[in-house]
Amino acid sequence: MYINTIDNILIIMEFLILSLDDIPYKLPSSFEHISKYNYKIPINSTIVLEYHEYNINSPHVFRDINCYSDYNKLLARKSVMKPIGQKSYQMGTHYIPIQSYGKLINYEIFPNNVPLYNNIKYNFYIHKVTLYLHNTDTLIIRPKLKPVLYITSSCFYTDHIIQAIECIAYTICTNKYFTTIIYLPKSNSLIDISTSYFIDLNDFKHKNTTLEVLCRLA
Secondary structure, three states: OOEEEEOOEEEEOOEEEEEOOOOOOOOOOOEEOHHHHHOEEEEOEEEEEEEEEEEOOOOEOOOOOOOHHHHHHHHHOOOOEOOEOOOHHHEOOEEOOOOOOOOEEEEEEEEEEEEEEOOOOOOEEEEEEEEEEEOOOOOOOOOOOOOEEEEEOOOOOOOOEEEEEEEEEEEEEEOOOEEEEEEEEOOOOOEOOOOOEEEEOHHHOOOOEEEEEEEEEO
8 A cells, every 4th residue: 555645635545535624734823724714625725814803893994805805905914994983883884093992793814825735736536525424412414415516716706616526425324423425426527727726615514524535646
C-alpha cells in the first residue's frame, strides 16, 4: 500500500481522501477554516477566515462576506462609516459617539491571505461521498437521496458553479452510534482545475454530520 500526504490530505494508492476537517496548519484562535463556515472544501487555496464582533453601535456599516463588493472591502480592510447621530433611536443606522458599542448583533468575517494550502496537482474523479450521522434519541434521519456536489470557483457566491455532479444514495447502514450513507456519482466527471476552487457539500449537509469525500486519481 502506498501512502502519501499533501498538506493534511491523505493519499492511499490511487485515491485521495478529503474532509471538512482538512486544515493546513495550526491557525490562530480567532481564525477559522473556510470549510467550517460553509461546507466547502478549499483546494489550492490561500484564504482563511477571521471573525470580528459587530455591535449595534459599531461606527461603520456592516460588511457581508457573501456580497461581492463587501468581500473586497473586507479583504482590503476598508469600511463605510455610518453618519453621526445624537439620538438613541438612531442607533443602528447612525453611530452615536456618546453611547457604547451596545449589544452584539452579528459577526463580520474577514478573509485573510495565507501561504498556499491543500495544493492538489492531480486530476481526479469523485469516487464516493460518505456521510456519517451521529445518532441521538431525538434525531430524525431525513437526508437527501439525490444530492448534488458542486465544484465552484468562489467560496461565497452560488452563481460561480464550474461543475455539478449528481449523486445518489447507494447504501444506508445504521448501528447504535452512526447512520452511514454512501453516495455514488451518477456519472464520471473529471476535475482537472489547476487554479483555486471549492468542493461544495452543502447539499449533503445534515445535523450532527461528518462528511468524507473519496476521490479517484485520473
